[in-house]
Amino acid sequence: xxxxxxxxxxxxxxxxxxxxxxxxxxxxxxxxxxxxxxxxxxxxxxxxxxxxxxxxxxxxxxxxxxxxxxxxxxxxxxxxxxxxxxxxxxxxxxxxxxxxxxxxxxxxxxxxxxxxxxxxxxxxxxxxxxxxxxxxxxxxxxxxxxxxxxxxxxxxxxxxxxxxxxxxxxxxxxxxxxxxxxxxxxxxxxxxxxxxxxxxxxxxxxxxxxxxxxxxxxxxxxxxxxxxxxxxxxxxxxxx
Amino acid sequence: xxxxxxxxxxxxxxxxxxxxxxxxxxxxxxxxxxxxxxxxxxxxxxxxxxxxxxxxxxxxxxxxxxxxxxxxxxxxxxxxxxxxxxxxxxxxxxxxxxxxxxxxxxxxxxxxxxxxxxxxxxxxxxxxxxxxxxxxxxxxxxxxxxxxxxxxxxxxxxxxxxxxxxxxxxxxxxxxxxxxxxxxxxxxxxxxxxxxxxxxxxxxxxxxxxxxxxxxxxxxxxxxxxxxxxxxxxxxxxxxxxxxxxxxxxxxxxxxxxxxxxxxxxxxxxxxxxxxxxxxxxxxxxxxxxxxxxxxxxxxxxxxxxxxxxxxxxxxxxxxxxxxxxxxxxxxxxxxxxxxxxxxxxxxxxxxxxxxxxxxxxxxxxxxxxxxxxxxxxxxxxxxxxxxxxxxxxxxxxxxxxxxxxxxxxxxxxxxxxxxxxxxxxxxxxxxxxxxxxxxx
Numbered sequence: 001x002x003x004x005x006x007x008x009x010x011x012x013x014x015x016x017x018x019x020x021x022x023x024x025x026x027x028x029x030x031x032x033x034x035x036x037x038x039x040x041x042x043x044x045x046x047x048x049x050x051x052x053x054x055x056x057x058x059x060x061x062x063x064x065x066x067x068x069x070x071x072x073x074x075x076x077x078x079x080x081x082x083x084x085x086x087x088x089x090x091x092x093x094x095x096x097x098x099x100x101x102x103x104x105x106x107x108x109x110x111x112x113x114x115x116x117x118x119x120x121x122x123x124x125x126x127x128x129x130x131x132x133x134x135x136x137x138x139x140x141x142x143x144x145x146x147x148x149x150x151x152x153x154x155x156x157x158x159x160x161x162x163x164x165x166x167x168x169x170x171x172x173x174x175x176x177x178x179x180x181x182x183x184x185x186x187x188x189x190x191x192x193x194x195x196x197x198x199x200x201x202x203x204x205x206x207x208x209x210x211x212x213x214x215x216x217x218x219x220x221x222x223x224x225x226x227x228x229x230x231x232x233x234x235x236x237x238x239x240x
Numbered sequence: 241x242x243x244x245x246x247x248x249x250x251x252x253x254x255x256x257x258x259x260x261x262x263x264x265x266x267x268x269x270x271x272x273x274x275x276x277x278x279x280x281x282x283x284x285x286x287x288x289x290x291x292x293x294x295x296x297x298x299x300x301x302x303x304x305x306x307x308x309x310x311x312x313x314x315x316x317x318x319x320x321x322x323x324x325x326x327x328x329x330x331x332x333x334x335x336x337x338x339x340x341x342x343x344x345x346x347x348x349x350x351x352x353x354x355x356x357x358x359x360x361x362x363x364x365x366x367x368x369x370x371x372x373x374x375x376x377x378x379x380x381x382x383x384x385x386x387x388x389x390x391x392x393x394x395x396x397x398x399x400x401x402x403x404x405x406x407x408x409x410x411x412x413x414x415x416x417x418x419x420x421x422x423x424x425x426x427x428x429x430x431x432x433x434x435x436x437x438x439x440x441x442x443x444x445x446x447x448x449x450x451x452x453x454x455x456x457x458x459x460x461x462x463x464x465x466x467x468x469x470x471x472x473x474x475x476x477x478x479x480x481x482x483x484x485x486x487x488x489x490x491x492x493x494x495x496x497x498x499x500x501x502x503x504x505x506x507x508x509x510x511x512x513x514x515x516x517x518x519x520x521x522x523x524x525x526x527x528x529x530x531x532x533x534x535x536x537x538x539x540x541x542x543x544x545x546x547x548x549x550x551x552x553x554x555x556x557x558x559x560x561x562x563x564x565x566x567x568x569x570x571x572x573x574x575x576x577x578x579x580x581x582x583x584x585x586x587x588x589x590x591x592x593x594x595x596x597x598x599x600x601x602x603x604x605x606x607x608x609x610x611x612x613x614x615x616x617x618x619x620x621x622x623x624x625x626x627x628x629x630x631x632x633x634x635x636x637x638x639x640x641x642x643x644x645x646x647x648x649x650x651x652x653x654x655x656x657x658x659x660x661x662x663x664x665x666x667x668x669x670x671x672x673x674x675x676x677x678x679x680x681x
Binding site for chain 2: 065082097
């Protein structure tokens with residue numbers, strides 16, 4: 001495996017990203033001095049391993065696929081935004097919107113996450129070792145979110161087909177979210193995620209499962225809708 | 241008859257009383273609004289005639305995205321095709337629009353729900369929309385596009401997102417969007433991963449990194465607080481600002497929002513152009529205006545008010561066959577309009593998925609009623625015709641390029657239009673709302 005060291009101070013954001021895109025598949029890259037810069041390792045397409053030796057800013061690893069990224073420190077907003085595959089491991093806290101609209105891959109946060117973690121998640125896995133801020137899993141369409149610690153208010157607001165597991169306390173469920181007892185499949189999934197992420201501090205047997213009540217508001221579709229019976233529920237809530 | 245409770249208002253109240261919900265429909269605002277028809281262009285008169293400018297054809301070439309992108313979008317026309325969602329219109333309609341854009345020398349735009357391979361193949365120049373729902377967003381598609389348009393709002397409903405009823409969410413559309421088929425979808429108002437001006441700046445930078453600073457980044461706004469929003473977009477680093485007025489269409493939206501929110505395009509274009517000038521970025525950041533653009537006269541007037549290009553959506557669909565009484569097989573489909581409670585020429589039932597001419601549908605049988613080859617030809621003809629009209633008007637005003645049209649080529653027919661467009665009322669030097677002085681009252 002090729003070993004490459006890049007210095008973010010010397011290359012800057014644009015230069016560093018260009019260098020990462022030029023690294024051949026299979027290489028291991030160590031990035032020095034990221035110093036909280038935004039938009040690092042964006043849009044990667046190759047199976048490379050990238051270690052950031054310090055904090056990173058917003059959108060770390062966003063719009064990417066295949067790469068395995070580790071950050072030795074906290075990250076800003078939108079880590080792994082629209083990730084397609086691969087993995088991102090944050091050895092610290094993550095800002096708001098972690099894994100926003102991610103469609104695949106695994107994002108592991110060793111600390112806490114800010115607000116709207118997993119918002120619009122459309123596949124893949126978000127695993128949080130610590131606590132999740134308000135509105136975690138908002139409008140998440142598919143995929144899995146594991147929160148080992150506590151979840152703040154609005155958990156699963158406007159949730160779609162995604163599933164959320166919470167190990168700690170839930171301050172409040174969001175609109176359309178429902179707390180349920182996990183079944184055998186949930187237990188298997190949670191165990192697998194915890195093991196993959198190296199989370200030995202959470203007991204998969206004692207998780208709360210949060211899903212969507214999945215009501216389907218009907219729209220007033222002109223004349224064709226005139227004969228439809230009204231369906232209970234608030235049309236004002238997001239259904240995606 | 242009561243002006244407060246005319247028959248159509250009574251019917252609406254009765255319908256809401258029966259169903260307990262509000263109305264949803266397609267298209268843009270139908271109410272009477274001050275618009276481009278309320279302006280006139282002043283041809284070059286003896287005092288202003290420039291013989292040099294009037295020789296040779298009037299140029300229409302348009303370049304968008306010259307601020308930061310390595311490859312700006314170069315078009316033969318000042319008219320682009322607006323974004324339309326995959327799910328809202330059929331794959332054949334998207335393909336036809338892409339092909340038409342290529343035939344005419346302009347750009348097509350994707351929409352909510354992502355890019356289809358057919359669309360990419362058909363359109364030589366394709367703008368990729370990044371919408372708040374992020375449905376179907378694929379970084380590979382993003383990189384395959386010629387420009388990226390971050391959608392912050394839509395003129396038909398500038399606050400909330402649009403609606404995609406379950407009837408149109410067929411399995412192939414649902415798969416691309418990553419949602420279960422058959423559910424009613426409401427697009428969110430906000431992007432999931434950022435909030436506020438600083439967030440937009442970082443988001444734009446992310447898109448630039450993901451596309452290697454190759455393609456321009458457009459920011460599309462629904463016309464509401466135009467000066468503030470344009471300032472935000474420019475400050476955040478947009479190459480192109482797209483302002484969509486309230487006459488802009490939608491595949492499905494709440495009627496109360498469509499008719500009662502936003503700003504008319506006429507007001508929006510003037511405010512946006514003035515804001516770019518105040519920020520000192522005219523010529524550096526391009527302005528694209530959409531929302532009820534129909535004719536070459538509308539194009540010319542929008543350019544005269546400060547737009548660098550316009551975008552057409554509903555008009556392009558009408559050129560494609562929307563609201564026709566017959567489909568591309570030659571069959572009369574009037575009965576199908578009637579089944580939707582409407583008629584050819586008056587249909588706004590895009591949201592039902594039952595489009596009689598195969599455009600705003602995901603039903604394969606209905607979609608077959610549109611021939612993408614014939615449709616593309618009609619749309620390309622339309623684009624060429626309105627561009628020729630705009631060029632004719634620009635030449636009549638003494639200009640060698642449609643981009644030389646300027647605000648003092650315009651006068652207004654109504655006080656309202658004069659105030660919104662900040663041009664004099666015809667036959668006067670009075671611009672309502674401006675202090676006395678040159679051009680003012």
